[in-house]
Amino acid sequence: MFENVKDDFPVLINNPLIYLDTAASSLTPKTVIDKMNEYYMHYPVNVHRGVYELSHRATQMYEHARTVIAKYINASFDEVIFTRGATSALNLVALSYGMDYLNAGDEIIVSELEHHSQLLPWQNVAIKKKCRLVYVPLDDEGRITVDNFLSVLTSKTKVVALTYVSNVMGYITPLKPIIDAAHKVGAIVSVDAAQAAPHLPIDVRDLNADFLAFSGHKMFGPTGIGVLYGSRHLLAKMTPIELGGDMNDNVEKDHAVWKDAPYKFEAGTPPIAEALGLCEAVQYIKKLDITAIANHEKALAKYTINALKKIPGITLYNPTTETGIIAFNIDGVHPHDAVTAFDQDHIALRAGHHCAQLVIKWLKVPATLRASFYVYNTFDECDQFVQSVIKARDFFLSVGF
Amino acid sequence: MKTLENLYRQIIMDHYKNPKNKGLVDDPKYHTVHIKNPSCGDDITIQTNVTDHHVTGVRHEGSGCSICCSSASVLSTIMIGKTVEDAIYMTDHYLKMVANQPYDETIEFEDAIAYQGVRQFPARIKCASIAWQAFKQSIKGKE
Ligand SMILES: Cc1ncc(COP(=O)(O)O)c(C=O)c1O
Numbered sequence: 001m002f003e004n005v006k007d008d009f010p011v012l013i014n015n016p017l018i019y020l021d022t023a024a025s026s027l028t029p030k031t032v033i034d035k036m037n038e039y040y041m042h043y044p045v046n047v048h049r050g051v052y053e054l055s056h057r058a059t060q061m062y063e064h065a066r067t068v069i070a071k072y073i074n075a076s077f078d079e080v081i082f083t084r085g086a087t088s089a090l091n092l093v094a095l096s097y098g099m100d101y102l103n104a105g106d107e108i109i110v111s112e113l114e115h116h117s118q119l120l121p122w123q124n125v126a127i128k129k130k131c132r133l134v135y136v137p138l139d140d141e142g143r144i145t146v147d148n149f150l151s152v153l154t155s156k157t158k159v160v161a162l163t164y165v166s167n168v169m170g171y172i173t174p175l176k177p178i179i180d181a182a183h184k185v186g187a188i189v190s191v192d193a194a195q196a197a198p199h200l201p202i203d204v205r206d207l208n209a210d211f212l213a214f215s216g217h218k219m220f221g222p223t224g225i226g227v228l229y230g231s232r233h234l235l236a237k238m239t240p241i242e243l244g245g246d247m248n249d250n251v252e253k254d255h256a257v258w259k260d261a262p263y264k265f266e267a268g269t270p271p272i273a274e275a276l277g278l279c280e281a282v283q284y285i286k287k288l289d290i291t292a293i294a295n296h297e298k299a300l301a302k303y304t305i306n307a308l309k310k311i312p313g314i315t316l317y318n319p320t321t322e323t324g325i326i327a328f329n330i331d332g333v334h335p336h337d338a339v340t341a342f343d344q345d346h347i348a349l350r351a352g353h354h355c356a357q358l359v360i361k362w363l364k365v366p367a368t369l370r371a372s373f374y375v376y377n378t379f380d381e382c383d384q385f386v387q388s389v390i391k392a393r394d395f396f397l398s399v400g401f
Numbered sequence: 402m403k404t405l406e407n408l409y410r411q412i413i414m415d416h417y418k419n420p421k422n423k424g425l426v427d428d429p430k431y432h433t434v435h436i437k438n439p440s441c442g443d444d445i446t447i448q449t450n451v452t453d454h455h456v457t458g459v460r461h462e463g464s465g466c467s468i469c470c471s472s473a474s475v476l477s478t479i480m481i482g483k484t485v486e487d488a489i490y491m492t493d494h495y496l497k498m499v500a501n502q503p504y505d506e507t508i509e510f511e512d513a514i515a516y517q518g519v520r521q522f523p524a525r526i527k528c529a530s531i532a533w534q535a536f537k538q539s540i541k542g543k544e
Contacts, residue, residue, distance in 0.1 A: 336443075336466035340522055341405055353442055360442075366464055367442045395405055400414045401467070 001296050002288070002375045009376055018381045020349040023167050023325055023372035025217045026198060032220055035280035036273040046269055048246055062272050065279035066262070072282045073212070073229060074203040081228040081235075081262040082270050086194040087117040089213035089228035090161075092265060093190045094121030095241045097211075097234065098159065104130035106158040109187075111136040111144050112358040113166040113173075118192040119358065122161050136162070138362060141320060142169050146177045157187040164196035164212075168359050168370065169318040170301070170325030172200070179208050188234065194218055194226075198374070199297060199323055201290050204229050216274060221281035225274035228265070235261035242267040293375050297324030300373040300382055307386040313393050317363055324373035327363075330389070333396045335369045341392035347385055407518035408525070409467070412475070416512070417467040422477035425462045434539040436531045443469045443528060447535040449480075456480045456488050456540065466528050468519065473532035475512045485540060492537045499529040 006012045008029040012019070019027060039061070047059040063077075070080045083089040098121070102108070108122050108131050126133040134157070137148045144162060153160075160182045165172055179189045190211040193202060198219035204212055209229070216225040230238070240247055240258060244267035250257045258264035285293065301324045308314050308328060317327040330338050335351035342349055350370045353360040360367060371385065425433070431448040438444070443465030450458035459480050461473035480488050490505075495513055497504035501520035519529040 334466035336525070336528060337409075337468070340408065340525060343522075343524065344403075344405060396409075399406075399409045399411075400418060 001292065005375050012376060016346045018347040018384060019376065020347060020371040020373065020385065022374040023195060023370060024350055026220050026374055027376060029220055029284055031284055032222065032277045032280045036222060036277045039273040039276050047272055058272060062275050065275040068279045069227060069282055074205045075229050076232060078261055079229055079232055079235065081230065081265045082275050083226045083228050084224060085226035086192060086213045086215040089226050090117050090192060091121045092228055092241055093211045094125050096238045098122065098125035100239060102129045102131050102158055105156065106131045107134050107154060107156040108159045108161060109134045109136060109152055109157055110161050112138055112362045113144060113163055113169065115163060115167055115192060116355045118161055118163060142359065142362060143171045144173045146174050149178050150181060153181055153185060155185055157182065157185055160187050160189045163192040165323055167195045168327050168354050168356050170321035170323040172322050175207055199294050210234055216278040216281060219281055220284050221278040222274045224271045225278045240264045240267065244268045288375060296375060297373040298322065300324060300377055300379065301326055303379060304382045304386060308389065311390060314389060317368060326371045327368045329365060329368055330393050330396065332401050335367045337396065338369055338392055341395060342388055345388040347388055403521040408522055410515040410518065412512045412515040413467065413471045416471035416474040420470065420474035422460050423462060423474065425460050431458060431460065432539045432542045434535045434542065436535040438527055438531055443531055445469060445473055445532045445535055447473065447532060447539050449536060449539040451485060451540060454485050456483050456485065461532065468525055468528040469531060472516060472529050476532055476536055479511050479513055488540055489537060492533050495533055496530055500526050
């Protein structure tokens with residue numbers, strides 16, 4: 001599977017790098033880089049402004065990107081807002097919908113699996129609007145289950161803000177039944193799909209999510225671009241959080257009229273090259289096939305987990321992960337010490353709390369190592385990684401850890 | 402050569418496993434500085450007592466990797482008895498040494514010389530630095 005795919009990634013050519021940090025950022029294929037260069041080489045001008053030919057072309061390309069992405073997630077064109085990334089998208093939901101529509105005593109359901117970009121905006125709303133932040137109890141493995149979700153869902157629940165795939169544990173949240181139940185009590189659901197979009201087919205209609213956010217740079221796209229999907233009827237009643245050029249229809253001395261969604265949420269000059277890059281990244285995913293990608297990563301993770309399980313002195317935190325994310329530690333070795341050993345073997349992986357301090361606290365560890373796989377990883381790399389784990393463990397034992 | 406052995410020297414491991422001057426004191430004469438490196442979770446508190454322009458006490462507490470935790474212990478053993486000027490001078494040059502910048506090589510760094518290897522590992526400079534940065538702040542706050 002994906003035999004020659006490494007050739008698509010300039011950074012991997014003639015480079016011994018074993019890249020196991022896709023959950024932080026994926027590597028960028030040449031087609032995406034070329035697409036962004038095309039913009040800067042051939043029509044590097046602003047969108048929606050000029051009435052000249054070149055600006056028309058840039059605008060067409062930018063809006064074409066929106067069309068492609070909307071179709072990819074089964075949304076309508078006007079439900080796709082370009083943002084700076086998942087963080088901006090999730091903040092938009094909390095700062096606009098949360099601040100305008102929540103009241104004292106309302107409940108917001110989150111979980112300890114949330115990335116800070118999903119947790120903190122709602123924590124902020126809870127503090128400012130005197131709402132109650134309610135945590136779904138995680139099960140023994142650290143999962144969000146439907147039953148545990150139902151145990152905290154009440155008639156006061158107004159917002160459910162959950163991750164689709166945990167960036168530390170790799171678990172997939174059973175969102176469909178959760179969203180159905182949330183809608184029955186009149187709550188809206190905001191989904192953090194930053195770790196889902198690169199690895200799972202996303203269908204916002206089938207999922208019936210109210211909001212869904214993801215970032216380009218975790219799915220072969222560039223940094224500086226992300227998407228907020230919002231269902232049309234909610235976007236229509238929401239106010240923008242950034243005001244400025246392009247997002248208004250008419251400006252008077254004492255008031256202004258916003259454009260319709262998505263434009264009222266895209267104040268100022270957008271990241272144009274990045275939007276084109278993200279569009280190209282989606283085309284690349286479509287070419288490789290998202291299900292094939294998911295199966296490949298899962299197979300690599302399973303293979304690696306089975307090997308790691310046999311090594312004494314290694315603790316795995318998510319042996320039942322359904323995605324390509326493995327959280328582990330070498331016993332007695334701080335992950336930052338460990339990561340230097342892997343670096344020596346040209347293996348890049350992440351050590352720390354992964355911007356999800358609550359789940360690290362839930363695990364009762366200071367930090368973890370995280371290996372994450374994508375299409376460019378191979379079984380051979382998994383073997384090298386496992387050998388490097390053994391070597392690192394032995395080295396740290398030998399110097400007295 | 403850039404090897405792990407160059408980083409994980411025996412002295413560093415000794416201080417990591419058997420830290421000196423560990424544990425904070427509840428003494429108003431000590432000045433306390435807490436530094437956290439949120440990106441990696443290193444979290445160090447340094448307490449310093451200065452009497453008559455001399456460092457008379459250093460305590461530390463925290464959690465983090467071996468490089469970070471051991472460096473707090475090493476610094477506590479070196480600094481006690483030094484004048485404030487010498488302590489600050491040494492701290493400034495230690496920070497340059499681990500960051501691979503030109504530094505005063507005539508300084509007697511004692512056990513802290515073991516951290517010379519850090520400069521080959523740019524990603525770990527922060528680990529070796531934060532206890533010393535906290536120390537410098539604590540001693541300056543004391544003056
Ligand atoms: C689950 C999850 N949510 C949100 C984010 C935030 O994405 P970004 O930093 O691109 O805004 C990340 C990535 O760090 C993530 O893993």
